[in-house]
Amino acid sequence: MKIISILLIFIGLLTVQIPASAQVKVGAESTEEYFPLLKGKRIGVFSNQTGIVNGVHTVDLLKMAGFDITIIFSPEHGFRGEADAGELVGDEIDARAKIPVFSLYKAKGGEPDSATLAKIDVLVIDIQDVGLRFYTYYISMFKLMNVCAAADIPVVLLDRPNPNGFYVDGPILDMKYKSGVGYLPIPAVHGMTLGELALMINGERWLPRKRVCKLTVIKCKNYTHSAFYDLPVPPSPNLPNMKSVYLYPSTCLFEGTVVSLGRGTDAPFQVYGHPKMSDCNFSFIPRSLPGAKNPPLLNQRCYGVDLREVANEKIRRDGLNLEYLIDAYRRLKMGDKFFTPFFEKLIGVDYVRKMIEEDRSAAEIRAMWKDDVAKFKSQRKPYLLYED
Numbered sequence: 001m002k003i004i005s006i007l008l009i010f011i012g013l014l015t016v017q018i019p020a021s022a023q024v025k026v027g028a029e030s031t032e033e034y035f036p037l038l039k040g041k042r043i044g045v046f047s048n049q050t051g052i053v054n055g056v057h058t059v060d061l062l063k064m065a066g067f068d069i070t071i072i073f074s075p076e077h078g079f080r081g082e083a084d085a086g087e088l089v090g091d092e093i094d095a096r097a098k099i100p101v102f103s104l105y106k107a108k109g110g111e112p113d114s115a116t117l118a119k120i121d122v123l124v125i126d127i128q129d130v131g132l133r134f135y136t137y138y139i140s141m142f143k144l145m146n147v148c149a150a151a152d153i154p155v156v157l158l159d160r161p162n163p164n165g166f167y168v169d170g171p172i173l174d175m176k177y178k179s180g181v182g183y184l185p186i187p188a189v190h191g192m193t194l195g196e197l198a199l200m201i202n203g204e205r206w207l208p209r210k211r212v213c214k215l216t217v218i219k220c221k222n223y224t225h226s227a228f229y230d231l232p233v234p235p236s237p238n239l240p241n242m243k244s245v246y247l248y249p250s251t252c253l254f255e256g257t258v259v260s261l262g263r264g265t266d267a268p269f270q271v272y273g274h275p276k277m278s279d280c281n282f283s284f285i286p287r288s289l290p291g292a293k294n295p296p297l298l299n300q301r302c303y304g305v306d307l308r309e310v311a312n313e314k315i316r317r318d319g320l321n322l323e324y325l326i327d328a329y330r331r332l333k334m335g336d337k338f339f340t341p342f343f344e345k346l347i348g349v350d351y352v353r354k355m356i357e358e359d360r361s362a363a364e365i366r367a368m369w370k371d372d373v374a375k376f377k378s379q380r381k382p383y384l385l386y387e388d
Contacts, residue, residue, distance in 0.1 A: 237291025256343025264295030273304020
């Protein structure tokens, strides 16, 4: 009996230590729900390296089940997730899958034409997003939903958790700043899965001409918005770990400034600095690396701040934290030259730059978008698939 008791205690400890991620079942795992929808049809798949089900890519899973995949659609960074941020990627035949890949991130023809769409009867979407307005995968999804709606092609979206799905933060995009890094009137951190966002796109009639896409969302199991979901695969080359994913809403704003956010180092989005921030003890040098071939301030020693020691719990609690941005602005004493025109496209409104230049605090600026957050939470409520 004593041995049995010890074993039961040990099993109990193992159960407690299983991470929340291990208990979540992504949409792609529920094959019994979506395989019947694909039977006998020519399939297009929108995915990248994150479309993994128990170590097997969704494309391979479908092929092994005998389905006919005629084309793959790839987002920013390419189907295998190896291209730089913003790097144009051409069409290709994927060497491993032996299937044509249509790039949604190329110089011309970034949206599939009627000849391309004529090759498919249904589109399957399986891609890992990180829940930010300036993370481009949802924009590619939006464009595919639009062309599929116009061509009367149904879409089956295999949902995945949002690793930043536990909060909503930041201003709603002023649509005069609509761009390739901000496409919809949503906050910087929208807190939704792609499945929920796709339902909202339909429900709010955001597609051109108020089109509605024939959409089926295969939900995740055992997921709630309050869960902290660890990504099994890096979603893009410069988000290598969960700390970078949690810091990304805040440090990505440095893309619209003269400051390096660590692209070209082993800690992208986890450090920030500039050659003239010489009062800082920490330093790094951006180098040309895979996924960051020509990073800002290449080969220049940047002095700044290392955020890798900040606890993930604090980062999550702080949300979209403007203190890093304000710190760098005050150290550099460059005035408006600190910012580039890209800044407004990222933050989505014009008042944040102005308030930083007026020496306003992070708390004062955050108060400006409080109503935006409340408005959006109410607006998105009908489309939520998971408990908040």
